[in-house]
Amino acid sequence: MTVQPPALSVPGSGGAPIPPPGATRAPAIQPATDLTGVLVLKHEDRFLLTDAFGDIHPDTRGLGLYRGDTRILSRYELRVNGHRPVVLRTAIGGSYRGTIQMTNPDVLRRPDGGRDPELALRRQSFGILRDRLIAAGVRELIAVDNFTTHPEPCRLSLSLEADFADIFEVRGLERAESGTCFAPRIEPRRVTFDYLGRDGTLRRTHVDLSEPVRLREGPGVTLELDWLLEPGGQGRLEVLVRDETVDDVGPPARAARAPRAPRTSGTARAVSSRLPDVDPLAPVAAHEAWDASSATITTGDGGTTRAIRRALSDLRLLVNPGPGPGEAYVAAGVPWYSCLFGRDSIITALELLPVRPQVARDTLELLARLQATERDDRRDAQPGKILHELRTGELARVGEIPHTPYYGTADATPLWLILLGETYAWTGDRELVDRLWPNALAALAWIEGDGDPDGDGFVEYERRSELGLVNQGWKDSLEANRHRDGRLARPPLALVEVQAYVYAARRHVAALARMRGEAGLAAAQEAAAERLRERFEAAFWMEDEGTYAMALDGAKGQVDAVSSNPGHALWCGIADPARAARVAASLRSPGLWSGWGVRTLSSAMAGYNPIGYHIGSVWPHDNAIIAAGLARYGFGEQAVSIAAAMLEATRHFRDARLPELFCGFARSDAPYPVPYPVACQPEAWAAGSVFSFLRSMLGMEADAAAGELVFRSPSVPDWLREVRIERLRVGAAEVDLLVRRSNGSTAVEVLRRSGELTVVVRV
Numbered sequence: 001m002t003v004q005p006p007a008l009s010v011p012g013s014g015g016a017p018i019p020p021p022g023a024t025r026a027p028a029i030q031p032a033t034d035l036t037g038v039l040v041l042k043h044e045d046r047f048l049l050t051d052a053f054g055d056i057h058p059d060t061r062g063l064g065l066y067r068g069d070t071r072i073l074s075r076y077e078l079r080v081n082g083h084r085p086v087v088l089r090t091a092i093g094g095s096y097r098g099t100i101q102m103t104n105p106d107v108l109r110r111p112d113g114g115r116d117p118e119l120a121l122r123r124q125s126f127g128i129l130r131d132r133l134i135a136a137g138v139r140e141l142i143a144v145d146n147f148t149t150h151p152e153p154c155r156l157s158l159s160l161e162a163d164f165a166d167i168f169e170v171r172g173l174e175r176a177e178s179g180t181c182f183a184p185r186i187e188p189r190r191v192t193f194d195y196l197g198r199d200g201t202l203r204r205t206h207v208d209l210s211e212p213v214r215l216r217e218g219p220g221v222t223l224e225l226d227w228l229l230e231p232g233g234q235g236r237l238e239v240l241v242r243d244e245t246v247d248d249v250g251p252p253a254r255a256a257r258a259p260r261a262p263r264t265s266g267t268a269r270a271v272s273s274r275l276p277d278v279d280p281l282a283p284v285a286a287h288e289a290w291d292a293s294s295a296t297i298t299t300g301d302g303g304t305t306r307a308i309r310r311a312l313s314d315l316r317l318l319v320n321p322g323p324g325p326g327e328a329y330v331a332a333g334v335p336w337y338s339c340l341f342g343r344d345s346i347i348t349a350l351e352l353l354p355v356r357p358q359v360a361r362d363t364l365e366l367l368a369r370l371q372a373t374e375r376d377d378r379r380d381a382q383p384g385k386i387l388h389e390l391r392t393g394e395l396a397r398v399g400e401i402p403h404t405p406y407y408g409t410a411d412a413t414p415l416w417l418i419l420l421g422e423t424y425a426w427t428g429d430r431e432l433v434d435r436l437w438p439n440a441l442a443a444l445a446w447i448e449g450d451g452d453p454d455g456d457g458f459v460e461y462e463r464r465s466e467l468g469l470v471n472q473g474w475k476d477s478l479e480a481n482r483h484r485d486g487r488l489a490r491p492p493l494a495l496v497e498v499q500a501y502v503y504a505a506r507r508h509v510a511a512l513a514r515m516r517g518e519a520g521l522a523a524a525q526e527a528a529a530e531r532l533r534e535r536f537e538a539a540f541w542m543e544d545e546g547t548y549a550m551a552l553d554g555a556k557g558q559v560d561a562v563s564s565n566p567g568h569a570l571w572c573g574i575a576d577p578a579r580a581a582r583v584a585a586s587l588r589s590p591g592l593w594s595g596w597g598v599r600t601l602s603s604a605m606a607g608y609n610p611i612g613y614h615i616g617s618v619w620p621h622d623n624a625i626i627a628a629g630l631a632r633y634g635f636g637e638q639a640v641s642i643a644a645a646m647l648e649a650t651r652h653f654r655d656a657r658l659p660e661l662f663c664g665f666a667r668s669d670a671p672y673p674v675p676y677p678v679a680c681q682p683e684a685w686a687a688g689s690v691f692s693f694l695r696s697m698l699g700m701e702a703d704a705a706a707g708e709l710v711f712r713s714p715s716v717p718d719w720l721r722e723v724r725i726e727r728l729r730v731g732a733a734e735v736d737l738l739v740r741r742s743n744g745s746t747a748v749e750v751l752r753r754s755g756e757l758t759v760v761v762r763v
Contacts, residue, residue: 038063040334040681041134042317043096043283048138049335052087054078054100054130061678062170062335065138065241069339069393071170072205072243075161075220078130080144081107081121081154085128092655095317095682096135096283102128121152135282137242146229154229156237158213159222160184162193162205166393168401171336175400184221188212191221199397202246210238290316294356295728297694300721307650310657311690314682315352315359323390327366330359333660333680340390340405342367342412343474344685346419347621351688353426354695354702354728360423361432367416368439372407377464380408380472384446386416388469401467408468410461413443413451414501418572421508424515428704428731433512444509444525447502453492457535458552459502462492473498474622475565475600479607480614481551482561486606489559494552496540497568503532504572515705533574546582548575562591562602564622570629580633587626588638595667596649597623597642603664610664610674617676619661620646624689627696636699636713643693644717649673650690658686694723698739698748699762704731711761714739714746724751733757 038061041048045068050056056063056076065073078085085102092098107121127145132138146152162181169175179197191207213223227235294312299305318331320338331337332344345367349360370390372381379402380388388409395401420440424433433440451459461472469476473495481489510525540548542558548566549558566583569575575583586592591602594610597618601608610616623642630639650656652672660683663674680686699712709730716723722740733755739748748761 038335038681039090039092039098039100041092041096041098041132041138042334042338043134043286044136045320045338046134046137047334047338048132048134050076052090052100053084053102054090054098054132055084062167064165064170066167066335066338067243069167069391069396070203071165071167072162072203073160073207073241074163074165075159076241077159078142079157079159080104080126080128082157083107085126086123095313096287097131097133099132100130102130104128122148125152126154133280133283135279137240139241139280140239142237142239144227144229144235146231146233149231151231151233152229154227154235156225156227156235157216157222158239159220160191160193160207161220162195164193164195164197164203164205164394166395167336167338167391168393168395173395173401175395179394186215186221191223197394197397199394200248201394201397204244204246206240206242206244208240208242210236286319287313287316290319290356293358295354296726297355297691298724300723301719303651303656304647304720307647307656307658308690308694310650310655311687312355314657314687315348315356315684318682318684318687322362322366323392324366324369328362329366330363330684332685333683336680337389337683339392340366340387342387342389343409343415346386346412346415347625348684348688349419350422351621351624351685351692353422354700355691357423357427357729360419361427361429364416364420364423364432364436367412368436370405371439371442373442376407378402378467379404379406380463380465380468382407382446382450384413384442384444384450385409386412386443388412388472402465406465406468408461408463408465408472410451410459410472410495411474411498411501413446414459414498414505417443417505417508418501421505421512424512424704426702426704426730430515433516437512437516440509440512444505447505456556457532458494458539459498460492460494460552462554475614477613479612480600481559482601482605482607482615483559484561484605489551489553490555492554493559496548496550496565499532499536499540500569500572500574503529503536503574506532507573533576536569536574537576537579541579545586546579547586548583561605561607562586562589563605564592564598564600564619564626567598567622567626567629570633571625572629573632575633577633580635584630584633584635584638587630588641594618594664596645596662596673598626599664603666611676613661613676616664617661618664618673619686620658620689621685621692624692624696627693631696631699631712634713636697636715639696640715640717643697644720646689646693647720654681657681658689659683660686698723702730707731707733707756708758708760709735711739711748711759713763714748714761716741716746726752730757731755735759 037052039050048065049063064071083105086105088101090100103124104126106123108117109120110117125148129143132140144154179195182194185192189209189212193205195203213225216222216224229235297308319328320331322328329340329345330348332341345363349363352359367386370387372385373383375382385407387405387407389403390405391403396404470478471480506525506529510522514522542549545562548569549560550563550565551559553559567587587598591604592599599616599618601615608616623646627639627642650658659679659681661676661679663676665674697716698714701710724738726736728735735757736752738751750759
């Protein structure tokens with residue numbers, strides 16, 4: 001029997017119980033407010049979240065400046081003449097630079113202490129600019145222009161605080177004992193915050209200013225600066241925020257937990273460090289190099305081209321340095337998942353294969369290096385498993401959370417094998433396959449051993465860690481897996497999509513083994529895949545609904561809610577072709593099809609909620625997989641309709657950015673897609689889904705070993721007209737293509753080709 005950990009309460013959430021940090025991928029602060037107005041800047045492992053005014057202040061959205069899993073600045077509020085400016089326009093720029101144009105509201109004063117206020121400064125007299133860049137720190141220029149015809153006093157104030165909270169604390173985890181926050185050190189042009197964590201690491205944040213400021217009386221740190229602005233004059237203040245860490249400053253963390261103590265004041269040890277300036281060219285160069293080494297896609301539709309460019313830029317924004325020297329990976333999403341996620345990283349890499357195969361190589365190598373080699377129940381680790389989530393903050397370092405890494409996922413391991421096979425198909429990189437072959441065999445051994453503990457041929461899961469995930473598929477919230485009458489499914493669970501992934505993984509291993517000359521292994525895997533397909537059809541098919549069950553529960557009964565999960569069975573090819581048409585019809589039924597995309601759970605099911613994380617919402621990556629599955633079985637028209645709806649949805653989201661998910665309200669009731677309150681933006685597999693949709697519409701498949709690029713029944717919507725792809729790589733070859741729709745048919749034209757590559761169109 002699984003022991004459920006105690007629920008947590010989040011300040012500001014009305015005391016509502018929330019699952020502990022390992023219980024769900026959904027952020028713990030989910031009930032409180034939304035992220036739809038949050039501005040995001042990121043470069044490498046630093047990211048900045050502010051409200052629409054550019055401020056950081058305590059609330060339930062996790063606003064702050066972060067370095068990895070640690071919030072290094074928790075308050076940064078600007079006031080002009082004691083008032084919050086009025087926002088005119090915000091611009092994010094290249095995702096690492098942002099500007100906010102503002103002005104002043106009416107400013108009143110009471111002369112001589114009188115009761116009747118008078119106007120001291122008319123609204124829109126000042127132009128206020130906040131121009132910021134994030135690189136190895138954050139640099140902000142605050143400029144105030146006086147547009148009146150007379151001198152005007154201007155008082156600038158900045159309120160600052162650094163709580164050095166771990167991201168899990170920001171999400172609601174309450175610790176028994178924290179480290180020590182020292183009293184801030186204030187100089188005329190610098191404020192320094194210090195925190196000594198229980199991991200013995202001193203974390204330090206410097207806020208440097210270009211002009212001397214004074215400390216205002218009162219709680220906290222508020223700095224003030226006075227200007228007298230002449231008519232047409234301007235005041236300028238530059239702010240530079242940098243951080244540093246020094247390991248092993250204090251004693252090692254104690255194993256026993258004392259009652260929770262406040263972060264106390266003290267005297268910090270002096271640590272000398274000369275901080276370099278923020279180099280504005282670093283993020284620019286990184287993004288330019290990313291663009292230059294990726295395929296370029298433009299279309300006949302300006303909105304779609306904008307969404308493609310935003311997606312590619314977001315994916316570069318999400319790149320983090322890896323845990324080892326020279327390693328890098330695409331983080332899952334900002335703000336809650338700016339870390340390595342096995343499942344997310346793999347699916348993102350699959351989505352990007354035609355555009356940027358380097359991501360797949362990096363992902364395969366890093367996850368292979370971190371593949372579990374021993375059994376550790378606290379981390380749900382078993383030999384051969386691919387990790388679920390890796391964290392590097394204070395809570396992970398002192399062992400308060402199991403994410404070091406945590407392995408509680410049933411799908412990352414077969415998905416890793418799929419990625420290895422697909423990467424070989426696109427790159428023909430035999431050396432990569434040979435180098436990772438021991439990892440592939442270890443993953444296969446897990447699938448056939450610990451992944452199938454009762455030996456029934458299905459991979460299933462049940463957590464062994466009290467801090468681990470209850471649900472260990474991509475729908476991992478507590479309420480995700482349910483029967484059609486609303487009852488939650490009891491583990492161990494064998495998910496429909498996981499069996500599909502295992503089927504595809506076995507077939508990929510068979511193909512790679514045959515390429516390596518291991519005919520016996522290839523034949524064994526092909527036979528195992530066929531046995532799985534037969535058992536799958538018998539156990540998962542629901543004749544009354546014409547689709548597959550979500551899962552098998554602990555009693556081997558069907559978890560019979562109608563959901564989006566069977567679309568993954570189409571993607572992997574495990575579904576019986578004779579039944580595929582009924583599955584396709586189910587996915588486009590009124591219960592699942594919202595008009596903007598396929599819902600995670602049918603609206604006809606008990607427990608359906610269009611604002612639920614996995615019980616009625618629409619996920620772009622899920623829809624991308626479904627579209628690919630429909631195209632695989634010959635339902636090209638349905639695949640194009642899903643892709644077209646999702647590309648159209650980008651026009652209604654800020655900066656043409658597809659979020660992690662959005663609400664599942666019917667298009668007939670909601671003419672625009674409704675944002676989900678706390679969706680990650682940007683999110684890696686949502687950004688990558690844009691390229692997956694294009695690939696599905698064009699029916700693109702590669703066989704680098706054979707020097708072939710195939711387009712199967714390519715089709716694009718009427719409004720898209722044409723798609724131009726430049727620098728598309730298949731193996732060592734590179735090609736530029738133009739796909740054009742005319743008179744109801746779609747043609748593919750080769751514009752340029754280097755290397756040996758045959759382009760084939762099959763209708």
